[in-house]
Amino acid sequence: MSAVIESHNHDDHHHGPTKGLTRWLYTTNHKDIGSLYLWFSFAMFLIGGAMALVIRAELFQPGMQIVEPEFYNQMLTLHGLIMVFGAVMPAFVGLANWLVPMMVGAPDMALPRMNNLSFWILPFAFLVLLSSLFMEGGAPNFGWTFYAPLSTTYAPPSVTFFIFSVHIMGASSIMGSINVIVTIMNMRAPGMTLMKMPLFVWSWLITAYLLIAVMPVLAGAVTMMLMDIHFGTSFFNAAGGGDPVLFQHIFWFFGHPEVYIMILPAFGIASHIIETFSRKQLFGYASMVWAMASIAILSFVVWAHHMFTVGLPLAAELFFMWATMLIAVPTGVKVFNWVTTMFKGSITYETPMLFAIAFVVLFTIGGFSGLMLAITPADFQYHDTYFVVAHFHYVLVPGSIFSIMAAVYYWIPKWTGNMYDERLGKLHFWLSFIGVNVTFFPQHWIGLAGMPRRIPDYALQFADWNMISSVGAFLFGASQILFLFIVLKTVMGGKKATPEVWEGSRGLEWTVESPAPYHTFTTPPKVN
Amino acid sequence: MTYQKYYVPEQSKFPIYAAIALFLLVMGAAGTINDLGKPESISVYILYSGFAVFAATLYFWFRTVIREHIAGLDSAQLQKSFVFGMGWFIFSEVMFFAAFFGALFYVRNFAVPWLGGDGEKGIANMLWEGFEASWPVMSTPDAGSAYALADKNMSWPGWGNALKWLPLWNTIVLLSSSVTVHFAHLALKNDNKKSFNIWLGVTVTLALIFVGLQAAEYYEAYAHYGLTLNSGIYGSTFFMLTGFHGFHVMMGGFMLAVMLSRSVFYNHFDPHSHFGFEAASWYWHFVDVVWVMLFLFVYIL
Numbered sequence: 123m124s125a126v127i128e129s130h131n132h133d134d135h136h137h138g139p140t141k142g143l144t145r146w147l148y149t150t151n152h153k154d155i156g157s158l159y160l161w162f163s164f165a166m167f168l169i170g171g172a173m174a175l176v177i178r179a180e181l182f183q184p185g186m187q188i189v190e191p192e193f194y195n196q197m198l199t200l201h202g203l204i205m206v207f208g209a210v211m212p213a214f215v216g217l218a219n220w221l222v223p224m225m226v227g228a229p230d231m232a233l234p235r236m237n238n239l240s241f242w243i244l245p246f247a248f249l250v251l252l253s254s255l256f257m258e259g260g261a262p263n264f265g266w267t268f269y270a271p272l273s274t275t276y277a278p279p280s281v282t283f284f285i286f287s288v289h290i291m292g293a294s295s296i297m298g299s300i301n302v303i304v305t306i307m308n309m310r311a312p313g314m315t316l317m318k319m320p321l322f323v324w325s326w327l328i329t330a331y332l333l334i335a336v337m338p339v340l341a342g343a344v345t346m347m348l349m350d351i352h353f354g355t356s357f358f359n360a361a362g363g364g365d366p367v368l369f370q371h372i373f374w375f376f377g378h379p380e381v382y383i384m385i386l387p388a389f390g391i392a393s394h395i396i397e398t399f400s401r402k403q404l405f406g407y408a409s410m411v412w413a414m415a416s417i418a419i420l421s422f423v424v425w426a427h428h429m430f431t432v433g434l435p436l437a438a439e440l441f442f443m444w445a446t447m448l449i450a451v452p453t454g455v456k457v458f459n460w461v462t463t464m465f466k467g468s469i470t471y472e473t474p475m476l477f478a479i480a481f482v483v484l485f486t487i488g489g490f491s492g493l494m495l496a497i498t499p500a501d502f503q504y505h506d507t508y509f510v511v512a513h514f515h516y517v518l519v520p521g522s523i524f525s526i527m528a529a530v531y532y533w534i535p536k537w538t539g540n541m542y543d544e545r546l547g548k549l550h551f552w553l554s555f556i557g558v559n560v561t562f563f564p565q566h567w568i569g570l571a572g573m574p575r576r577i578p579d580y581a582l583q584f585a586d587w588n589m590i591s592s593v594g595a596f597l598f599g600a601s602q603i604l605f606l607f608i609v610l611k612t613v614m615g616g617k618k619a620t621p622e623v624w625e626g627s628r629g630l631e632w633t634v635e636s637p638a639p640y641h642t643f644t645t646p647p648k649v650n
Numbered sequence: 651m652t653y654q655k656y657y658v659p660e661q662s663k664f665p666i667y668a669a670i671a672l673f674l675l676v677m678g679a680a681g682t683i684n685d686l687g688k689p690e691s692i693s694v695y696i697l698y699s700g701f702a703v704f705a706a707t708l709y710f711w712f713r714t715v716i717r718e719h720i721a722g723l724d725s726a727q728l729q730k731s732f733v734f735g736m737g738w739f740i741f742s743e744v745m746f747f748a749a750f751f752g753a754l755f756y757v758r759n760f761a762v763p764w765l766g767g768d769g770e771k772g773i774a775n776m777l778w779e780g781f782e783a784s785w786p787v788m789s790t791p792d793a794g795s796a797y798a799l800a801d802k803n804m805s806w807p808g809w810g811n812a813l814k815w816l817p818l819w820n821t822i823v824l825l826s827s828s829v830t831v832h833f834a835h836l837a838l839k840n841d842n843k844k845s846f847n848i849w850l851g852v853t854v855t856l857a858l859i860f861v862g863l864q865a866a867e868y869y870e871a872y873a874h875y876g877l878t879l880n881s882g883i884y885g886s887t888f889f890m891l892t893g894f895h896g897f898h899v900m901m902g903g904f905m906l907a908v909m910l911s912r913s914v915f916y917n918h919f920d921p922h923s924h925f926g927f928e929a930a931s932w933y934w935h936f937v938d939v940v941w942v943m944l945f946l947f948v949y950i951l
Binding site: 239287309334343346357363367435644 | 666739742749
C-alpha cells in the first residue's frame with residue numbers, strides 16, 4: 123500500500139488542524155468547511171449588499187442620476203443571484219456543516235472530501251459570474267429569474283458564462299445536499315432516532331431533499347437556454363413551436379422549492395433559539411416535523427403562482443391559488459408552536475432571541491403578504507410591483523438572513539469559545555431591525571400604489587417612500603459592518619464560554635467543550 | 651456494542667484540483683461556445699486543459715478510495731455512505747431528465763396545440779394563422795428561413811417497417827445489456843470471476859453498439875431526413891432527450907468499462923465487496939429505464 127495510506131493508519135484523529143493556507147484548501151474537517159462556507163457567504167452578502175445599495179442610491183430620487191439603465195439591470199440581476207446562491211444558501215450549508223455532525227453525534231460529514239469540493243466550487247462559480255461584469259456587453263441583465271427570451275434572444279454574450287456558472291453551482295449544491303442527507307441517514311449516534319433529532323437537523327434533511335430534487339431541474343432549464351442561444355433549438359421560442367412560458371414553468375418548478383430551501387433551515391434555527399431562551403421544551407415537536415415535510419411536499423405543486431398573469435388556463439389559476447393557500451396551514455402551525463413555546467416561558471432577550479423573535483414576527487408579515495399575492499385576481503394587480511419586492515424581501519431578509527444572524531450569535535460561543543459582546547450584539551439587532559423595516563415596509567405601499575419593480579426610474583408620486591426606503595437600506599447596510607466587527611472581535615477574544623453556553627441549551631453540541639474540539643464524537647455518544 | 655471508527659481522511663488535495671478543473675472547464679466551454687467560428691480563440695485549449703486536469707484528478711481520487719478500501723480503512727458504515735450517496739446521485743439525475751421530459755410533455759400537450767388554435771389558449775394561433783398542430787410537428791409556426799424543416803421524423807414507422815427501424819434495435823440492445831449486467835452481478839456473487847468478466851465484457855460491447863447505432867441514427871436524421879436541432883420544437887426535444895441520454899450511456903458504459911478493467915487487470919471485486927461495480931450497474935439500469943421512457947414518449951406515442 124502507498125505511504126499515504128499507511129500514515130492515515132497512525133492518525134489518532136485527535137490532533138488539531140494543520141497550519142497555513144493549505145489547511146483551508148485541503149481540509150476535510152466539517153468545522154473548517156463550515157467556517158469557509160460562512161465566511162464566503164458573508165463576503166457575498168457584502169458584495170450583493172453593495173449592489174443593492176447601488177440600486178437604492180439610484181432610486182433615492184426620481185430621474186436618472188447615478189447609473190445607466192443597462193448597468194442598473196446588471197446590478198439588479200447580480201444582486202438577486204448573489205444573495206440567493208452566494209449568500210443565503212452557502213450560509214445555511216455552512217451552518218449544516220458546523221452543526222449537523224455535532225447534533226447527531228457523528229465524527230464528521232459522511233463524505234468529507236466531497237464536502238470540500240462542494241465548497242471550493244463556489245468561489246470559482248462566483249468568479250465566473252462576477253467576471254461577466256467586465257465582458258463585452260456587460261453582465262447578465264435579465265433579472266435573477268432570467269426569463270426567456272430576455273435571457274436567450276436578447277441576452278448579452280456573457281449569458282453563456284452565467285449558464286455554466288449555474289451548472290457548477292448546482293453541482294456544488296447537489297453534492298453538499300447528498301452529504302447532508304447521507305450524514306443524517308447513516309451517521310446518527312446510537313439512540314438518536316429520527317423523531318429525537320434536533321429540528322435543525324430535520325429542517326436540513328428536508329431541505330437537502332428539496333435541493334437534490336430541484337437543482338437538476340434548474341440545470342435542465344439553463345441547458346435548454348444554452349441550446350436555444352447557440353445551437354438553434356426552439357424550446358423557448360414560439361416561432362419554432364416552443365413557448366417562452368415553458369421556461370417560466372421549468373424555472374419556477376425549481377424556483378418555488380428553492381424559496382423553501384432558503385427558509386426551512388431558518389425554521390429549524392428559530393425552534394432551537396426560542397426553546398433555549400424561553401427555558402421550556404419546544405411546543406409541538408412532532409407537528410413541527412410534519413409541518414416542514416408538508417411545506418416541502420406542497421412546494422412542488424404551487425410553482426405557477428409566480429405566473430398568474432402569463433395567461434394560464436382558468437383551471438390552473440384556481441389550482442395553483444388553492445394549493446398555495448394550503449401552505450399557510452403548516453406555516454401557521456409553526457408560528458403557533460413558536461408563540462406557544464414562548465407562552466409562560468422565563469424569557470430572556472439575548473441577541474439570538476431578539477433576532478429569533480423578530481424572525482417570527484417579520485417572517486409572518488412576509489407570509490401574510492404572500493397570502494395576498496396567492497389570490498389570483500388580486501395578484502393581477504400586485505404582479506411585478508414593489509409589493510412583490512416587499513413581500514419576498516420580508517421573508518428573505520428578516521426571515522432567512524435574520525435567522526442566519528441569530529444562528530451566528532447563538533452558536534458562535536461554541537465555535538470560538540468566546541462570548542460575543544452582548545451590548546454590541548443588541549445594537550446590531552436594533553439597527554438591523556429598524557433598517558430592514560424602514561427599507562421594505564414602505565415598498566408595500568408604493569407597490570400597491572402601482573410602482574413597477576425592476577425599473578430604474580419612477581413617477582413623482584412614489585418619491586417620498588422611495589427616499590425613506592433608500593435611507594433604511596443604507597442604515598441596514600452600514601449596520602452589517604458592525605456585525606462583521608462583532609464577529610471578528612469574538613473570534614479574537616472575549617469572555618470565555620462554558621460548554622453549555624446558554625442556561626437552557628439542549629442538544630449534543632452543548633455537551634462538548636467551547637470551542638468545540640477539532641474532532642468531536644470520534645466515538646459516538648449514547649443518546650437516551 | 652463496539653464501534654468501528656468512521657474513516658475521515660485528514661486532508662486531501664483532490665477536491666481543490668477538481669474545483670480548479672471545473673473552473674477551467676466552465677471558462678473554456680463558455681469561451682469556446684461564444685467564440686464559435688473565431689479560429690483565433692484560445693478558449694478551446696482552456697477547455698482541454700480543464701478536461702485533462704479533471705480526468706487526472708478523478709483517476710487519482712478514485713484510485714485512492716479503492717486503495718483505502720483494499721487497506722480496510724473503510725468501515726461497513728462508510729460503505730453504506732457510498733451506497734446512500736450513489737442512490738441520491740441517481741435521484742438527482744432522474745430529476746435532470748425530468749426537466750427535459752417535462753418540457754416534452756408541456757410542448758406536446760399545451761404549447762403546440764395552443765399554437766395550432768386548440769384549447770383554452772388557442773388564441774395563440776393569431777400569431778401565425780394557418781399553423782396546424784400535430785405531433786411530431788413537421789413545420790414551425792414561423793415558416794421563415796430561420797428554420798430548416800425536416801422531411802421525415804423518427805416516430806414509429808408502422809409494423810411493416812419495424813425491423814428496419816433503428817430505435818427498435820437500440821431498445822433491444824439496451825434492454826439486453828441490462829440483463830447481461832445483471833448476469834455479471836450474479837456471477838460475481840457466485841464467486842465466478844471468469845463468467846463475471848465475460849458478462850461484463852458483453853455489456854460494455856452492447857453499450858458500444860448502442861452508441862454506434864445512435865450515431866448512425868443521428869447521421870440518418872441529419873443527412874437523409876433533414877431533421878436537425880434547427881428544425882423547430884420536434885427536433886429540439888428529440889435531440890435534447892436522446893442526446894442527453896446518449897451522453898449518459900457513454901458515461902455509464904465508461905464506468906462499466908473501468909470496472910471491467912479493474913476486474914481483469916487488478917482482480918478487484920469479490921463476492922461480498924464490490925460496490926464500485928454495483929454502483930456502475932445501478933447507473934446502467936437507470937440509463938436503461940430512461941431509454942424505455944424515451945422509447946415510449948419520444949418514439950412510439
